[in-house]
Amino acid sequence: MSEDTNSYDATHITVLHGWEAIRKRPGMYVGSTSERGLHNTVFEVVGRAVNEVLAGRAGSVDVTLMTDSGVRVADDGPGVPVEAAGHTDGPGLEALLTRMPTEWRPVGRNTAALGPTVLGLCIPNALSSRLTAEVRREGTGWVQKYTHGVPVAPPTAVGPAADGGTTLTFWPDPDIFETAECSFAVLAERFRELAFLNRRLVISLTDARHLGEPRSVRFQSPGGAQDFVAFLDTPEESPVHPDVIGFEWEDQRMEGTAEVALRWCTSREERVHGFVNSLPTREGGTHVLGSRDGVANAVNAYARERRLLPAAHTDLRTEQICEGLTAIVSLKLDQPFFEGATRGTLGNPTVRPCVAEAVQEHLGDWLESHPEQAAAVVDRIVPGTPGS
Structure with a gap:
């Protein structure tokens, strides 16, 4: 050539x-x-x-x-x-x-x-x-x-x-x-x-x-994420507890705000939907992982404290606890970091522990103040637990 x-x-x-x-x-x-x-x-x-x-x-x-x-x-x-x-x-x-x-x-x-x-x-x-x-x-x-x-x-x-x-x-x-x-x-x-x-x-x-x-x-939705969860739960799936649990908070460590709503129903399917600045993160990310960590920690801590699990029983696995769970995890961040060009996965590392900590605290407070519904949640995961 x-x-x-x-x-x-x-x-x-x-x-x-x-x-x-x-x-x-x-x-x-x-x-x-x-x-x-x-x-x-x-x-x-x-x-x-x-x-x-x-x-x-x-x-x-x-x-x-x-x-x-x-x-x-x-x-x-x-x-x-x-x-x-x-x-x-x-x-x-x-x-x-x-x-x-x-x-x-x-x-x-x-x-x-x-x-x-x-x-x-x-x-x-x-x-x-x-x-x-x-x-x-x-x-x-x-x-x-x-x-x-x-x-x-x-x-x-x-x-x-x-x-x-x-x-x-x-x-x-x-x-x-x-x-x-x-x-x-x-x-x-x-x-x-x-x-x-x-x-x-x-x-x-x-x-x-x-x-x-x-x-x-x-x-128009004055109820926000709680309305979203109620919309996603189909009539064929009876709720384990009537209330949709919802809470919001701001955390300067992750430079943003968060809103989480969740409810267990009789379905065995886990439906945890994550959003960042209103964009659906279909592959999940640190906010979804953090919410699952927080839910598992709160339920296990409550079950132990109320002796709803036998003393020799190992902690309930996250997969067990999240069966039948419908949840919305919506974050509004100043500086979201996404993995990949499609922005389907949130990667901010500080988000996971921040969300886990807040979800454990707020869900733990709800479980303490709603003992009958809390017992129904634990019994849903481990049928026949004491106090259910």
């Missing part, structure tokens, strides 16, 4: 910028071009609106699936800043829709992650055939339209606005995605989870794609 054939220099490199790079390799940004990637695109847009609510700037989020495969996401916040209007308090509309986030991307315990990627509105904008942004801010309405991530014109003032808010309507590009039709069921399940995990959130989903009355659901 000649030297000329082997030559390689800067002329062989193609540099893609902005929307070009996103459209060239969409799977790098939303996971795939299948329905899963389509939903991750929706979650990016909805995530911005949800975080407006969690920050106390908005009260509700409304998502509508439109007849022409468009998706409309609206919030009643103050409206994002518009550069053309001279707003300077935060990233402006065009920056949000065209630039990858850097230092201004909100992170931490007061934000929610809806999908496995948190890359900003530039991703769904670039992967949409068109997008229309409507902003109502400080008494004026603004509109800007995009095509394939590129602005058609600068934001235009369209008249007075009586209230505040931001509405983003986008049409996922059928040349990129295998399907442009979102699943109502998949979106509803995720929005229901978000409402369980964030008490102040009110989020609605409307399906206007079919003739007749549109389907619409509204999610």
Whole structure:
């Protein structure tokens, strides 16, 4: 092979910028071009609106699936800043829709992650055939339209606005995605989870794609994780104790807050679901391990103290204790560390002992103050224990 054939220099490199790079390799940004990637695109847009609510700037989020495969996401916040209007308090509309986030991307315990990627509105904008942004801010309405991530014109003032808010309507590009039709069921399940995990959130989903009355659901959960556990327990699975045990705490050692809810039922299946900043950690992690440690320690300590186990009996194994347990372990961390690119496993090492200690303390207090229900829990694990 000649030297000329082997030559390689800067002329062989193609540099893609902005929307070009996103459209060239969409799977790098939303996971795939299948329905899963389509939903991750929706979650990016909805995530911005949800975080407006969690920050106390908005009260509700409304998502509508439109007849022409468009998706409309609206919030009643103050409206994002518009550069053309001279707003300077935060990233402006065009920056949000065209630039990858850097230092201004909100992170931490007061934000929610809806999908496995948190890359900003530039991703769904670039992967949409068109997008229309409507902003109502400080008494004026603004509109800007995009095509394939590129602005058609600068934001235009369209008249007075009586209230505040931001509405983003986008049409996922059928040349990129295998399907442009979102699943109502998949979106509803995720929005229901978000409402369980964030008490102040009110989020609605409307399906206007079919003739007749549109389907619409509204999610709000004042009971938080305790409502989540009650929802997961099916009617066929009788609870061992009627109460859903729930507690919350803050721990500076792990730089965050936690909420845990749990209940035993007659099923033999263990269902412990972990979440970090509202993102499901399907492979578990240190928070789930810590919760199981705490539950096992609390039950064993209570059983020993009340002599519900024979003196010669070894401690109950964690697997025994967690049979039939439904639990939600939700952490809000300032600096979550995930193992792997899919963020399915929490890796913060300090979390496990912190969660174990808190769960043992709070569950132990509940067992002490509910002796009849506590005895039923132990008898569920070791039938015929004394005092049951």
